[in-house]
C-alpha cells in the first residue's frame with residue numbers, strides 16, 4: 504500500500520480530506536502501473552483540478568505517478584487551497600518535484616491538448632445551483648460551499664470538464680474523475696462514448712455513509 508500524505512491545515516478554509524479523497528488515492532494506486540507504462544520515456548504533464556488540501560497532488564508526487572519525470576499543476580479557484588497545497592507538499596518533503604499551484608477556474612488557463620493526466624474530485628453534491636465565486640478571500644464559508652455543491656444532479660462543474668476533455672487532454676491523455684451515485688455515472692459514461700468517443704473504466708467504488716462513490720478512468724486507446 505502506498506503512503507498517504509500527512510496533511511495538517513485549517514479545514515474552515517479548505518476541503519478536509521474525506522472518503523472521496525481517499526477513494527481517489529486508491530484509484531490512482533490501482534492504476535499506477537498502467538500509468539507508468541502509458542507515459543514511460545516521456546515528460547508527463549499532470550493537472551489536478553480542485554486540490555483543496557493538496558492531498559491528491561502530494562500523493563502523486565510522493566509516489567511518482569505517473570512517472571518520475573512529471574510536471575504537476577494544482578488548479579483551484581479557492582486561494583486558500585493553493586497556499587495549503589504548497590504547504591502539504593512541503594510537509595511531505597516534495598519540494599524536489601516541480602509543482603505549480605494555479606489560481607484558475609477548471610482548465611481555462613491551459614493551452615489546448617497539453618495535459619497528459621487530469622485528476623478531479625469535483626463538487627459533486629446535487630444543489631439548486633453552483634455557488635457564485637466569493638467576492639473576497641475572507642468569505643471563508645463560501646469557498647467551502649464551492650468545494651461541495653455541483654448544481655443539477657451535482658454535475659454542472661464536472662460536465663464542463665467532460666465536455667472539454669477532447670480540447671484539454673493530449674493525444675495520450677487520461678482523466679480520473681470521481682462521481683457519487685446521484686451524478687448517474689453509468690449514464691454519463693455511455694454519453695461520453697456516444698458524444699466524444701471516450702472509453703471509460705470503473706476503477707474503484709465504495710459505499711461511504713449513505714453515498715456510493717466511484718472513480719472512472721476516461722481514456723482513448725491509441
Ligand SMILES: C[S@@+](CC[C@H](N)C(=O)[O-])C[C@H]1O[C@@H](n2cnc3c(N)ncnc32)[C@H](O)[C@@H]1O
Nearest residue numbers: 518520524553554555579580581608609624650
Ligand atoms: C471535493 S473538493 C476536493 C478537494 C481535494 N482534491 C480532495 O480530494 O480532498 C473540490 C475542490 O474543487 C475546487 N473547485 C470548485 N470549483 C472549481 C473550479 N471551477 N475550478 C477549480 N477548482 C474548483 C474547490 O475549491 C475544492 O478545493
